[in-house]
Amino acid sequence: MNNKKIIFHVTRQYMKRNKGRTAVTFTGIALMVMLMTCVFVGKDTVLRYLEKVASLHAGSWHMTVYDIHAEDLSVIKEIDEADKIGFICRQGFTDYPASANKDRPYLEVKAYAPVAFDLLGIHVTKGRLPENEKEIIISETTLTDGSSVKIGDVMQAKFFDRSITGINPELSESVFPYFGVSVKYGETVDVPLNFPYYPENDDFRQNKEYRGTSGTYTVVGFMEPPAFESEGSAGYPAITILPDNAVLTGGETWNAVMTFRNTDATIPVKGRIEAATSCSTETNDMVLSFSANGSDSVISGITVFIEVFFVVLIIAASLILIYNVFQMSFRERTKYLGMLSSVGATGRQKRFSVYYEAAVLLAAALPTGILLGMGVIKVGLLLLKPHLNKLIEIFQAGRFDDIPVTLSVNVNNLLLVAAFSIFTVMLSALIPAVKMGKIGPVESIRGNVSGRHRRYRSQFRLLGKRGSGICRLLAVNGTHRLPHLTRGIVRSIAVFGMLTAVTLYGAQSVIRVVNTKLRTNHYLFNLTGYDYVLISDAYHDDLYQSTVERITKDSAVTQTKEILDYSFGVDLSGSLLSDEYMQAYEEIIRAYVPSDEAYVKELLDEKRDYSNWILMFCMEDEDFKKLAAAGDADTSIANDPSRPAVLLYRKVELSTDNIMISGYEADYHFHEVQNAFRCAVGDELPLIVENSGSEENKSVSLTVAGFLDEADLAPYFSVHSEKPFAVVNRSAAALIEQAAESDEEQTVNNGYKYFLFGLMDGEGASLLKELSRKEEQVNGVYHIVSYDAINGEKGFYGAIVSIIRILAYCFTAMISIVCLLNLWHSVKGRAGERRREIAMLRSMGMTSRQLRRMLKIENILMTGTGLLIAAALSSVFMLLLNRAITGWIGRMTLPVPYGLIGGIVVAACIVMALMTLVCYRYSGKESIVEDIRNETV
Amino acid sequence: MELLRCEHLTKIYGAGENQVTALSDVSFSVEKGEFVSVIGPSGSGKSTLLHILGGVDKPTSGKVFIDGTDMHALKEDQLAVFRRRQIGLVYQFYNLMPVLNVEENIALPHLLDGRELDRERLDSIIEHLGLTDRRYNLPSQLSGGQQQRVSIGRALYSHPAVLLCDEPTGNLDRKTGEEIVGLLKESNRSQKQTLILITHDEALAMQADRILYLEDGKIVKNEVLRHQV
Known part of the structure; x- marks a missing residue:
């Protein structure tokens, strides 16, 4: 050896x-x-x-390349990093006589290479995929719209592209903002694929520009609506096969979808394609x-x-x-x-x-x-599965195909x-x-x-006047003069406290970042307690009122609430925005134009000098009072229904996602503004109300009843917007409506009314049926939206946040096990090494009560020290984390989970007491002589 | 005047084949102020006897009376209080509290009893033990002899009825051992401190008033060397 x-x-x-x-x-x-x-x-x-x-x-594709010309094809085909590439050739629109929807009279036919079906997630619900260029599948929406087309039908196609021509000499220009299309009189412009089909009208004419290509197709199946299908589009998607030997001819363009062996290649390849070709790209x-x-x-x-x-x-x-x-x-x-x-x-x-x-x-x-x-x-995945399933449901829009976890x-x-x-x-x-x-x-x-x-000075001062002081003296000396045994415990508690606190803070911060990123620019009603919302525009007040009356009278309805939306007709002067808001705004625009001082100044002046959109909702007076009571408000103003009053929500969230500057790009940046307004409680708040009947806008003045924070607003709204948000009472709403009134229109421009109502469990079917039938008859003048539909968005965020939360809690639990094991080992080790010492104390006449008291004081000292160190370290790490996140994302409040941290402190104290109880249970039960004799190892 | 009496003390460890009888029907008494040595070979039951007399171990049968109190009839905590008031223990390996300095170790039993610190007595004991310049040191910073002196100081500080010493010089060199025995004898003579000393060193035992010879757990000889004055 x-x-x-x-x-x-x-x-x-x-x-x-x-x-x-x-x-x-x-x-x-x-x-x-x-x-x-x-x-x-x-x-x-x-x-x-x-x-x-x-x-x-x-679909599972990583990148799509659009508008590939013949000369670009070799660049695309030679992407070494690509795992699969599938080409797509757009054939064009063709008439679709079998359509049962007068707004969708065409088929929009595309030819896919076989691999593209897989990459784009095309799923057949009836029949099969096409196997050659003579077979076709159609979106199943055509069947739900009532078409009688069936598998085996043969259809002739003569392909065309769509355009519109302005025909109204009295109209300077027809604008379609959602489609980026505008057409002047006598002008003809191409329209995008999702452009709707409009009935014949006096302003513009729809044209078919035939491509000179045609085909005969046999319907072999129907597919789930593909991701690119737009319900408002004029054509139903239809897909055939792009044969391997297809040739991209001069005037045509193809698209390509691809996956990469290693997704790290996505961004470099994207850059390479954009540099070498004129194609545009999109990443999934x-x-x-x-x-x-x-x-x-x-x-x-x-x-x-x-x-x-x-x-x-x-x-x-x-x-x-x-x-x-x-x-x-x-x-x-x-x-x-x-x-x-x-x-x-x-x-x-x-x-x-x-x-x-x-x-x-x-x-x-x-x-x-x-x-x-x-x-x-x-x-862990079993725990996550319900939330993962929720995501599947959201992504599949109501359908559910289980994906097994491997x-x-x-x-x-x-x-x-x-x-x-x-x-x-x-x-x-x-x-x-x-x-x-x-x-x-x-x-x-x-x-x-x-x-x-x-030398160690005697600690007799710790004795105090009562005899119990000896326990204090022994505990203090025991913890300070046996550092190698004490430090392990203090270190374990400090690490336990610090790691759990930092983990929870980190998790909360990530959730906050995810929320900030995913919930940019939106507001949601808190519909807890309600099942449906009747949404009506402000132009059809009579219909709205009669529907509300019908709903209110129904015996199945449990509770109702009305919220009026004036967001589209009321503006706020830029001079009422706070300096903090303006600084945040400047920070965001500088993310786009860091060095163009003149342009920055121009944008800032524009913001300050012109009116700004304010999200403004009217609550019923009772709700308004409740909000005012919850917030920082002057109740004498808020509780006076005759006084036009407004409650201002202090916070706005500016980011590069909700403030964009045309022609510029910026890395993501976020800035949370704590107080967006330059006014105080009791001030008059001048608002600009658009009046559709006159060129001149009118002004109204509301009294600022108070300010609201996120928690105050939470029972009614969840707001994440760059626009200032306010709630007014009925009196203020009447004033706004009066200002907006014109001879022709009786209400505020573009305003919406929301009527929330709850139904008794399992009842109200006849009411819903009636409302739905009426909704069809009035052709979308109002909508009935279910809680689930509105909360669909909430469900997606909720699922993501739940996943992060479960991961964080699981991780905290596991890291706690490591820390508690550490603590257990330290407490047990210390107890073991002190066995002889405790026996000595017992032999000197220490009673069990005195021993318990000494251990209790030791625990307080060690736990307290550990937690103090944990507090100091956690603060430093949380601060660093805060700096890192805010430096990366932008200024935002990252919530410190005080409740959970309080729980950690309590847990540390309880765990320490229990471990001491278990580890020192020998003291008093076993023989003092044995323990004294025992040379502990 | 009888201070300590033990009656038919028997101590058996283990059971069945592994049963060991450490003490067998031991009875004797000690007068107040008497210095008694217990001598015997290794394994004769000396330490067991001392531990039972000191109340840190319980006899299998028999009784121990100190100042008329049946020690082992007391409950655990009552016994602990009795120990700190009536008994001073000096061990071979000192058994000092490693986290307390010399002063604190000496005052420990007194303080455990909830009594106020007698600073004068503490200083006098420390000076008497020659530990003045080591009073703020921890046991780990002291030599063996110094530690044993602290141990004796601790035993004497609260005026116990009886001082029990278990091989107090067993771990010390001859010179230091003699010093320690000198200290114990002095306390016995000057303060009339009742002293029971366990040793296997005959020369040391001979310094007592009486010697009890212990063999196989039994007292085989009770020899009076000198009578108390």
């Missing part, structure tokens, strides 16, 4: 002798590996799954975001951030745990290594003993941890797990090993390794 072998042999013997310690170290390393596996393999599994879910929306961000390669840097960034954040936290927790274990056993190790040293073991050999122990445990813990990690992922394991990830684990374990063992190597044999055997000879 050579000298290294004997060191290893002794190390192994001591590992066997200290089964508890060995088990704790092994468990700690296995848990660390498990967590690493959860992060790397779990992340891949969840993201691959979400990719599949996301591909339900628009929904799919790519989940591999952190979307063109939206924020979503991709969040994915990377979560991964890095979790790995750093795991390494930190594991480092402390393993380091603590080695430190706690330091004295015992120094004894046996001192003995070895006295018979000739070198410092290097002593160091190797520590590394050897770490390596042996790691070798066993690595496969165990990986297998455990995979098990945890499986269980583990996504690849060698690279496992190597990463192993590399991080080895790094962490060896780093944890480094300091104890180095210290161990430096201690001489004599001091090792004596156990006097501190080498300090300071």
Whole structure:
């Protein structure tokens, strides 16, 4: 046996002798590996799954290239990074006599290469996919619209493109803002594919420009409405096969969809194509975001951030745990290594003993941890499945095809797990090993390794007047003068508190960023308690009123609420916007035009000098009073129904997503404005009301009753908008309507009315049927929208946020297990080393009560110190995290989860008390003599 | 005047084949102010006897009376209070609290009893023990002899009825051992401190007023060397 072998042999013997310690170290390393596996393999599994879910929306393609000309084709075909490429040739519109919808009289035919069907997620619901260029499938919307077309029908196609010509000499220009189309008298312009079919009219004429191509097709199937189908479009989508030998001729253009072997290639290839050709490109961000390669840097960034954040936290927790274990056993190790040293073991050999122990445990813990990690992922996915299913439902618009979850394991990830684990374990063992190597044999055997000879002043001042002071004295001295035992516990509590607090803060912050990014520019009614909303424009008040009356009278209706929307007709002067708002606005526009000072000034002046759109809603007076009471309002103004009053929502959210400057691009930037208004409670707020009957707008003045915060508004609205938001009472609404009144129109321009109503469970079917029939008859003058439809958006955010929340809580739970294991080991180690000391105290006449009191004070001191350190460290890390996120995204409030942090403090105290109770249960039950005799190891 | 009496003390460890009888029907008494040595070979039951007399171990049968109190009839916490008031223990390996300095260790039993610190007595004991310049040191910073002196100081500080010493010099060199025995004898003589000393060193035992010879858990000889004055 050579000298290294004997060191290893002794190390192994001591590992066997200290089964508890060995088990704790092994468990700690296995848990660390498990967590690493959860992060790397779990992340891949969840993201691959979400990719599949996301591909339900628009297909699994990574990039689409549009308008490929013949000369560009070779560039596209030679993209080495591409895994699959499918070409698409647009054939054009053709008349569709079988259509049952007079607004959709055409078929819009495209020819797909076979692979494109898969990449674009084309699913046949009846029949089969086309197999040659003579077969065709049509969107099943034609069947739901009532068409009698069936499989086997043969149809002739003569392809054309669409354009419109202005024919009204009295109309200077017909504008179609949603389609980016405008046509002047006598002018002919091409229209986009989703341009609707308009009935014959006096303003413009619709033209068919025949391409000179035609075909005969047999219908072989019907497909789910493809992602590109627009319900308002004039044609139903129809797809045939693009044969392999198809040739792209001179005047034609094709599109191509493709996937990449490695999604990292997406952005570079996109740049290359745009540089080498005149083609435009589009990336499938929904799919790519989940591999952190979307063109939206924020979503991709969040994915990377979560991964890095979790790995750093795991390494930190594991480092402390393993380091603590080695430190706690330091004295015992120094004894046996001192003995070895006295018979000739070198410092290097002593160091190797520590590394050897770490390596042996790691070798066993690595496969165990990986297998455990995979098990945890499986269980975690079971927890996530309901939320994942919700996403599937949202992406499939009501349909549901279950996607089974499968583990996504690849060698690279496992190597990463192993590399991080080895790094962490060896780093944890480094300091104890180095210290161990430096201690001489004599001091090792004596156990006097501190080498300090300071004097310790007596702490009799702690005795106080009552005898109980001795417990305080013993506790204070016990915690301060046994630092090697106390530090482990304080460190464990500090790490537990810090990591859990930082994890929860990080998770809340990510949720906030996701919310900010996904919920840009919107407001939602909080419909809790209501099932449907009747939405009516302001031009059909009589119909609205009669419908409201009908709803209110129905016995199935439980509760109602009316909200009036004046957002389209009321403006706010720019001079009433606060400096904070203007600074934020400047920050956003500088993201687009950082160096063009003149343009920045022009945009700022424009904002300040002109009126600004304000989202303005009228609540019923009772709700208005409730809002005012919840907010920072003057109730004498708010509660006076005769006084036109307004409650202003302080916050606005400006970002590069909701403020765009034509012709410029900017990286995502966000700025949350805490107070958007330059006015105070009691001030008069002048508003500009558009009057459709005259050129001149009118002014009204409302009294500012108060200001609202997010929490005040939450029972009614969720607002994430760059536009200022306000709520007015009925009196103010009457004033606005009066100002907007003209001879022709009796109401505010473009205003909407919302009537929310709830129905008794299982009742109200006849009312809904009647309203729905009427909705059809009046041709969309009003709409009945269900809670689920409005909350569809909420459901998507909700599902994403729930997934992040579950991941964060699972991670917090697992990291807590590592920390608590650490704490357990420290408390148990300390209790073990003090067994003799406690027996001594008992032999000196310490009662059980005094012992409990001493332990209680020790716990308070150690837990308090640990939590104070945790508070300090957490504050620093939270601040750094805050700086990193706000530096990256922009100014926003990242909520500190005080409630959860309070829970952590309580949990730390309870856990510490329980562990002490368990670990010191020997004191008083077992023989004092045995404990005194026992030379503890 | 009888201070300590034990009646038919028996202590059995283990059961069945592993049963070991450490003490078998031991009875004796000690007068107030008497210095008694208990001597015997290793495994004769000396330490067991001392631990039972000190109330840190319970006999299998038999009784111990100190100042008329049946020690082992007391409840756990009552016994703890009794120990800190009536018994001073000096161990071979000192058994000092590693987190308390010399002063604090000496005052510990007194303070555990909720009594106020007698600073004068503490200073006098420390000075008497020659530990003045080490009073703020932790046990780990002291030599073996110094630690044993602290241990004796701790035992004497609260005026116990009886001082029980378990091989107090067993871990010390001869010179230091003699110093320690000198301290114990002095306390016995000057303060009439009742003292029971356990040792296997016959020369040391000979310094007592009486020697009890213990063998296989039984007292085989009770030899009076000198009578108390």
